[in-house]
Amino acid sequence: MIEPAVRVNDFEVDLDGKRVPILQAPLQAANMGEDADDAEQSEYLVRVRWLDTRPREHPAVSGGQGLFANQNVVAKLRHPSTLQRLRESFTTGDG
Numbered sequence: 001m002i003e004p005a006v007r008v009n010d011f012e013v014d015l016d017g018k019r020v021p022i023l024q025a026p027l028q029a030a031n032m033g034e035d036a037d038d039a040e041q042s043e044y045l046v047r048v049r050w051l052d053t054r055p056r057e058h059p060a061v062s063g064g065q066g067l068f069a070n071q072n073v074v075a076k077l078r079h080p081s082t083l084q085r086l087r088e089s090f091t092t093g094d095g
Contacts, residue, residue: 002047002048002049003046003047004046005044005045005046006044006045006046007036007039007042007043007044007045008022008023008032008033008036008042008043008044008045009021009023009033009036009037009042011045011047013025022045023036046074052090061085061086061089066081066082067079067081067082067085068081068082
């Protein structure tokens with residue numbers, strides 16, 4: 001995490017060299033701004049520093065059974081086989 005979480009209407013992104021509210025950026029989710037003025041119901045966003053990324057054309061890391069899965073948006077990965085699969089995928093570039 002680079003900055004603490006903030007409500008969606010306070011989160012800014014870099015767009016063409018300028019900081020703009022994410023709700024004005026072209027790649028937002030359709031209902032991300034719903035309840036933005038309600039502290040209890042609003043979406044909250046957190047800025048992170050990506051250690052590694054892949055282009056959209058690169059297949060997602062998958063492995064079927066045995067990988068950790070969680071419906072929460074943020075979770076600390078501790079599952080040994082999932083961590084091993086991710087290490088292998090990001091070290092070799094395979095997905």
